[in-house]
Amino acid sequence: MLNPGFLYLFAAIPIFFFKEGARRLFSIFLSILVLISVFTLSEGMVITLPFLDFELILLEVDNISRLVGVIFAFAALVNNLYSLKLAPRSYYLLAYLYIGSSISILFVGDLFSFYIFWEMMTISSYFLIFNRNKEFTAKTSYYYFIMHLVGGVSLLWGIFMQYSGSGSIILENIEFGIPFFILGVGIKAAFIGLHTWLPQNYINVPFYITLLLSIYTTKVGVYGIYKFLGGISYLSYFGAFSALIAAFFALRTTNVRKIFSYHLISQIGYMIIGITSTNYLGSQGGIFHLFNGVLYKSILFMTIGIVIYSTKKEDLVELGGLAKQLPFTAFCCIIGAFGIMGLPFFNGYLSKVVIKSALESHLLVWVLYITGIATSLSLIKVIYFCFFGDREVEMEKTPTLYMKGAMFLFVFPIIVIGLWPRAIELIYGLELGVDYYSLAYIWEGLQPTLWALLIFKLAHDIIEPKDYEEKSLDFYSLFGRVFNNAGRLLTATHNGNLSRYFLWIFSTLILLWINLLL
Structure with missing residues (x-):
């Protein structure tokens, strides 16, 4: 048995080269296959892979991951049907990476694997949004990427703190680095105050991409809250x-x-x-x-x-x-x-x-x-x-x-x-x-x-x-x-005048001296 999301990941590149008719048929077939695969998972199934000094858990099934996996796989089938005559060839490559990462993340059991799929979602969704032919969309997609990059870095820092404090990369309610986990999942879950990336991007992409993004990004953020922060x-x-x-x-x-x-x-x-x-x-x-x-x-x-x-x-x-x-x-x-x-x-x-x-x-x-x-x-x-x-x-x-x-x-x-x-x-x-x-x-x-x-x-x-x-x-x-x-103002002060630099150094020394006296 394989993590069901991997089926989408493995198919992402091959489907790009299919002819249109074959691509449509294969898209529906794969969606049904993944849905069946999720349904056949049994609670307690585990697949591990040794990696360096760690043991990665690439498949771990419980009743919650299975339930969310069912709706994610079903939504992928419906989304593929809805966009069947609308989406260009490039869409399938990016959408499969995005959907595959979203489903895969539900069934991993370690922080390293979780983070890899978390970032794969960010990268693939960015390219789904990005459109170099539309200046405004190019700007909003960059905004999207920066926001999720901040969230990703914050999540990674939280993972480092959790590993340093507990010595484990097992995916469970965390004890260390809680503020970083909150910021990381809060951005993807679009907490108010961290939500600004969502409306401006969802209204400026093709409507079938809006549908796809609405299914997974924020829901994976919520799932992250469940795994990391439940009970806070x-x-x-x-x-x-x-x-x-x-x-x-x-x-x-x-x-x-x-x-x-x-x-x-x-x-x-x-x-x-x-x-x-x-x-x-x-x-x-x-x-x-x-x-x-x-x-x-x-x-x-x-x-x-x-x-x-x-x-x-x-x-x-x-x-x-x-x-x-x-x-x-x-x-x-x-x-x-x-x-x-x-x-x-x-x-x-x-x-x-x-x-x-x-x-x-x-x-x-x-x-x-x-x-x-x-x-x-x-x-x-x-x-x-x-x-x-x-x-x-x-x-x-x-x-x-x-x-x-x-x-x-x-x-x-x-x-x-x-x-x-x-x-x-x-x-x-x-x-x-x-x-x-x-x-x-x-x-x-x-x-x-x-x-x-x-x-x-x-x-x-x-x-x-x-x-x-x-x-x-x-x-x-x-x-x-x-x-x-503020940056332009500070830049303007650097005009190459040597006496001005000496004045700054002298002023700083005086302030340090006053601070020592106090």
């Missing part, structure tokens, strides 16, 4: 802050992909709250929400992808009335929205119930309640003004059958899991023991959406999308400008 309870408040602020950021923008990008960050906040809680139920609920999040966030990005493909538009100011022309896409968007809103009988409701039932802090409960209202209001805005508004939008293309089929493959489990919670527990191999459909939980799940509907009705004219100049909230750019200006 104060991180729950970081998660709550991310969930709330990102949901309100989504309300202030009209670009649909940016709206969904902020909701991606917001839902990551829910996962962090669950995973870093101090009880077993919360941590399992966080992973459950990761599983569900891949489904409903992917379907939302797929629907806006079809809108972009069909109309060349993605801003609510320019959209409207598309339910008549794209009825199945509208239906899928509504199902995805119900999932992320946490409405009863849809998958997101189940994992949110598990997370909330595990919380002991009333503050966290209220933060998630307000976040739920903001999330519902934002999704209602998208559905109404994109698919049911008065504006007529001209269709340039009709979505391919592959795109529609891919959407169905995600919509189906959203509904099935919502109606039959036992399905996910059978895959999970765990009994969570939650009465999902008690009247109290159902009423609690309905409230945020009911409040959002009331607010939308009363404040319709305020919420209606309007043309405006969106101000950047990226404080890193401001810091960069300050740093550059």
Whole structure:
């Protein structure tokens, strides 16, 4: 048995040389093979490889890695189907490296292997984003790379500290270098404050690449939190802050992909709250929400992808009335929205119930309640003004059958899991023991959406999308400008004047002398 992600890695270079028809067939075949491979893994399977003075664990299976592996492999199959007639040859090489690294990282058991695949994800995703023909995209991709480089270096430094302190490279909850691990995984998981790389890149790449990135990058960050930082309870408040602020950021923008990008960050906040809680139920609920999040966030990005493909538009100011022309896409968007809103009988409701039932802090409960209202209001805005508004939008293309089929493959489990919670527990191999459909939980799940509907009705004219100049909230750019200006100022002082250099040396000596006297 082999780490399933290796199958994508081994196929990355050969598929580049396949002819178009063979490449499409092989892509679907490989996706199914990897999915089957993950399903056939048994808990407790281990494969090791001696390397220098270490023993690398290239395959280690537990119920959590298997569950996340199932949704990652299934998402890869659906993504490959969705982009079958859209992606160029180079995409397959980079996407396979990216997907293979993302799946491989789930099943390794040592810090060295984890870091290698972590960085392979960064490099391959950078080249997926980079486009030298578009100056702005070239800049945003460079920004992406620098942010993830900082995260990678921080993670590496944390690994060094963990190894120095414990003498082991086994992948487990860490004891040393915790701040470096937090920064490293926080960037990839897009904590608010470390998230700025995500929205600007996700809206400036082809829509099928946005879909691919939305599935893996932040989810691997969440998985890293689970492996390294689970049980560090104060991180729950970081998660709550991310969930709330990102949901309100989504309300202030009209670009649909940016709206969904902020909701991606917001839902990551829910996962962090669950995973870093101090009880077993919360941590399992966080992973459950990761599983569900891949489904409903992917379907939302797929629907806006079809809108972009069909109309060349993605801003609510320019959209409207598309339910008549794209009825199945509208239906899928509504199902995805119900999932992320946490409405009863849809998958997101189940994992949110598990997370909330595990919380002991009333503050966290209220933060998630307000976040739920903001999330519902934002999704209602998208559905109404994109698919049911008065504006007529001209269709340039009709979505391919592959795109529609891919959407169905995600919509189906959203509904099935919502109606039959036992399905996910059978895959999970765990009994969570939650009465999902008690009247109290159902009423609690309905409230945020009911409040959002009331607010939308009363404040319709305020919420209606309007043309405006969106101000950047990226404080890193401001810091960069300050740093550059300071550098230019210091450079200007180095004019070759010898007397000025002597003055600096003399002044420094005086300051040192005063310091010694004090």
